[in-house]
Amino acid sequence: MSKQTEKIKELVAKREQARLGGGEKAIEKQHARGKYTARERIEMLVDKGSFEEYDMFKLHRCHNFGMEKKQFYGDGVVAGSATIDGRLVYVYAQDFTVNGGSLSETMAQKICKIMDMAMTNGAPVICMNDSGGARIQEGITSLAGYAEIFERNILASGVVPQISSILGPCAGGAVYSPALTDFIIMKEETSYMFLTGPKVVKTVTGEDIDAEGLGGASVHATKSGVTGFTAKTEEEAMEIIKTLLSYIPSNNREEAPRVECTDPIDRKEDLLNEIIPDDPNQAYDMYKVIKAVTDNGDFFEIQPKFAKNIITGFARFNGQSVGIVANQPSAYAGVLDANASRKGARFVRFCDAFNIPIVSLVDVPGFLPGTGQEYNAVILHGAQLLYAYGEATVPKITITLRKSYGGSHIVMGCKQLRSDLNYAWPSAEIAVMGASGAVAVLCGKEAKQVKDEGGDVKAFLAEKEEEYTEKFANPYEAAQYGYIDDVIEPRNTRFRICRGLAQLAHKKQNLPAKKHGCMPM
Numbered sequence: 001m002s003k004q005t006e007k008i009k010e011l012v013a014k015r016e017q018a019r020l021g022g023g024e025k026a027i028e029k030q031h032a033r034g035k036y037t038a039r040e041r042i043e044m045l046v047d048k049g050s051f052e053e054y055d056m057f058k059l060h061r062c063h064n065f066g067m068e069k070k071q072f073y074g075d076g077v078v079a080g081s082a083t084i085d086g087r088l089v090y091v092y093a094q095d096f097t098v099n100g101g102s103l104s105e106t107m108a109q110k111i112c113k114i115m116d117m118a119m120t121n122g123a124p125v126i127c128m129n130d131s132g133g134a135r136i137q138e139g140i141t142s143l144a145g146y147a148e149i150f151e152r153n154i155l156a157s158g159v160v161p162q163i164s165s166i167l168g169p170c171a172g173g174a175v176y177s178p179a180l181t182d183f184i185i186m187k188e189e190t191s192y193m194f195l196t197g198p199k200v201v202k203t204v205t206g207e208d209i210d211a212e213g214l215g216g217a218s219v220h221a222t223k224s225g226v227t228g229f230t231a232k233t234e235e236e237a238m239e240i241i242k243t244l245l246s247y248i249p250s251n252n253r254e255e256a257p258r259v260e261c262t263d264p265i266d267r268k269e270d271l272l273n274e275i276i277p278d279d280p281n282q283a284y285d286m287y288k289v290i291k292a293v294t295d296n297g298d299f300f301e302i303q304p305k306f307a308k309n310i311i312t313g314f315a316r317f318n319g320q321s322v323g324i325v326a327n328q329p330s331a332y333a334g335v336l337d338a339n340a341s342r343k344g345a346r347f348v349r350f351c352d353a354f355n356i357p358i359v360s361l362v363d364v365p366g367f368l369p370g371t372g373q374e375y376n377a378v379i380l381h382g383a384q385l386l387y388a389y390g391e392a393t394v395p396k397i398t399i400t401l402r403k404s405y406g407g408s409h410i411v412m413g414c415k416q417l418r419s420d421l422n423y424a425w426p427s428a429e430i431a432v433m434g435a436s437g438a439v440a441v442l443c444g445k446e447a448k449q450v451k452d453e454g455g456d457v458k459a460f461l462a463e464k465e466e467e468y469t470e471k472f473a474n475p476y477e478a479a480q481y482g483y484i485d486d487v488i489e490p491r492n493t494r495f496r497i498c499r500g501l502a503q504l505a506h507k508k509q510n511l512p513a514k515k516h517g518c519m520p521m
Contacts, residue, residue, distance in 0.1 A: 018056045018073035022097030030097050035168060035190055036234050038078040038093035041128050045238045046082035046091065053080040054113065060104045065137045072098045076131075077107045079114045081123075084245055087257075090118040093128035096168055100132035103174065107135075108145025115152040122251035124161040126241060129178060129191075130168030146173050153180035158353040160251045163244065165237050166191040166227070171215075182350055183244060183302070184227040185237045186217035193220060193227075225306040225343060243300055247314035247321045249354050256321035256356055263295045265318050265498035272490035276402055276427040280434075283330040286311055289361060289401065290324060293317075293494040299324070303343055309333075310340035312347040317359075318498045323351035326361035327412070329402070336408050337368040341381035345388040352392035357501055360398040360413040365434065366405050383520040386411040390418065391517065395504035397421045397497055400428040400475065400484070415483045420507065421500045423493075424475035424484045431472045435465040438472070 001009075021027065021037060030037055036044065042051055060067065060075045076099055079092035092114050094101040111127075118125045134142040156162055162181035170178060170193045178184050178193065186193070194215030201207050201214065213219065220226035231237035249256045269292040275284055291297040294315035301313035308331040315324050325344050327334035336344075351358050367378060389396070389411065397420065398413040409430060413419045424430065432438065443464045450460045471477070478484040488496050 014057065014073065021074070021078075021095045022072055022099070026097035033190065035096070035130065037097060038095040038128065038130070041093050041167065041234065041238070042078060042080075042082070042091055044235065045126070045241060046084055046089070047086065051080055051082040051091075053078060055079060055110045058106050058110060060106045060135075060138075064139075067137045070099060074098070075104055075106050075110070076101050077110050079110045081114075081117070084242055087245065087250060088121065088123040089126055089245070090114045090121075090123055091126040091128070094131040094168075096130045096132075099135065101130050101168070102132045102135040103142055103145055104135045104138055105141040105145050108142075108148050112148050112152050115149070115156055118160050119152075119156050122160060122253065124163065124245060124248075124250060125156060125181075126163045127165070127177070127181070129164060129166045129170045129174070131174060132169055133172045133174050143173070146177070149177050150180060153177055157182075158252055161245075161248050161354065163241055165241065166193055166217075167234060167237065171195070171197055179226065183229070184220075185229040185231055185240050186220060186227045187234055187237055188217045188230050188232050192216050221303075221305040223306075225303060225339060228303045230305070244314075247300060247316075248356065252354055254355070256354070258321070259316065259319045261295055261316070261319035266495045268491045269293065269494065270491050272493060275490070276425070280403070280429070281333075283333065285330050286326045286328045286334075286361060286363070289493075290315065290326060293497060294324075295319065302347060307337070307339035307343045309335060309337065310344050312343060314356075315359075317494070317501055320501055321356055322501070323347060323356045323358045324361065325358060325413070327364040329363050332368065333365055334363050334403075335365055335368045336382065336385070336411070337373055338376045338378045338381040341378070341385040341411070345381075345384035348385070348388040348392055352388070352394050355394060357395035357397070357504065358389075358392060358413070359497055360396070360419075362398060362400045362404050362409075362412045363402040364405070364408040364412055365403045366408045380520045382407065382411055386417070387517070387519050389413045391511065391519075392418075393507075393509040393511065395420055395501060395507050397500050397504075398423070399488075399493060399497075400424040400430060401490075402427050402429060403434070404428065404430045405433050418509070420504055422484050423486055423488045423496055424478070425490050425493075426475065426487055427490075428475040428484075428487075429469070429473035430475060430478045430484070435468045435473055436461075438468050439464045442468070 027037055057073050058075055059071050076095050077092055078095055081090050092111050115125055164178035164181045164184045166186045168191055175193045192211045192215040198209055198211055198214055217230040221230045229240050272292055277284060290299050299313055299315045309328050311326040311328050313324055315322055396413055415422050439461055447457050451457045475484050475487045479487055
């Protein structure tokens with residue numbers, strides 16, 4: 001056997017060893033927990049045979065606490081490039097079979113290399129988290145490694161899409177990397193995220209809670225809003241990532257992939273002419289409106305379990321990817337609150353960063369009142385949504401379906417926040433406040449006088465409310481000032497959106513020269 005053949009044989013053997021990660025027993029334990037290995041996850045996500053691994057033979061340099069005896073090729077993370085539906089992506093997956101997936105200095109170097117390559121080549125970064133946290137044996141170097149990763153997350157923000165999947169533990173400082181990315185998917189039952197674990201919580205606060213209750217997928221999907229999606233299986237998590245990628249561009253210099261549209265752009269939906277109830281306080285389902293106007297009724301929702309009074313997600317109009325922001329009258333009457341405002345603001349800013357037009361469907365009676373909201377800084381969160389809309393330079397189309405009152409009218413993409421096209425249905429009520437509230441303020445003294453004189457106060461107020469509605473709570477008052485570009489028949493909404501997007505295809509709008517704005521936080 002020649003020396004060259006021997007070297008090739010040695011290479012093949014080392015590759016096989018590296019692919020085993022922490023070894024067969026560790027892999028069996030991983031499977032017993034109901035989890036896949038790092039390489040299995042990557043293969044599940046990317047196009048078959050497309051994964052190119054980098055730094056397969058990298059080893060850590062720690063000799064503390066016997067770590068020199070725990071050397072594994074790749075050192076706890078599998079990283080490289082691949083394609084998904086033919087598009088270039090960079091991906092890394094933490095390997096729990098190697099020292100619990102704990103982060104070392106060399107692991108951080110591998111991850112940073114991948115992220116640097118993604119920014120250089122304009123491709124999304126996908127990370128799969130399954131780690132016990134910082135490698136304690138390495139001390140400060142592991143913390144420095146985390147900081148290096150966080151800096152890459154920050155630099156990549158708004159340059160290339162960043163997607164995190166949490167498929168196991170993610171605790172302590174490790175949570176900040178996913179938090180800095182654009183989208184998070186959490187696997188139900190096996191994943192969790194928190195800064196301080198249940199034991200520390202109990203020691204400090206006396207609160208007795210388990211990992212699932214403290215930072216499981218359900219908690220972050222419904223209460224904190226940290227995660228955008230939950231998945232029952234890892235296979236489902238990978239499908240979510242693939243679907244998400246299909247709606248977004250590879251970087252901030254490109255447009256989102258366009259697909260062939262088989263749904264006529266002039267399709268009329270008579271359902272929409274009847275969907276608004278006669279009773280202004282009666283709810284209806286905004287999802288029906290969304291599905292009636294989008295290509296083939298498809299809608300990919302972001303954060304579906306959080307702040308249900310506002311809907312955010314991706315759809316297509318004539319094959320073009322669009323971000324939809326819509327109030328949901330069937331959840332808290334569609335009012336805005338702190339959570340809905342920050343949910344909407346985050347989504348609007350992502351769309352603006354990555355050249356995705358925004359369509360807003362408005363039916364909002366105002367902001368939720370009360371000390372709970374005021375103490376939770378609803379002023380700042382509402383300002384975030386306002387700021388996001390006002391800052392966005394992508395094509396913006398706003399359609400008012402029914403209520404659009406007061407400050408909530410402004411923050412939902414009004415004309416003065418540089419919305420390009422503002423349409424309204426004939427049922428739209430655009431005013432400072434609703435008729436009953438306005439009449440109570442404007443006609444309070446008169447109503448008291450009617451009562452003192454023994455008159456019918458109820459009939460008097462009803463007459464004044466009708467008068468107010470006719471004069472102010474309609475789309476024509478706004479239309480006469482040019483704040484509404486047109487009042488449209490509801491069933492023609494899809495066509496008007498499609499035609500509007502075509503008109504705005506080459507929109508160019510710049511912000512004043514500055515380093516960056518100071519968004520209210």
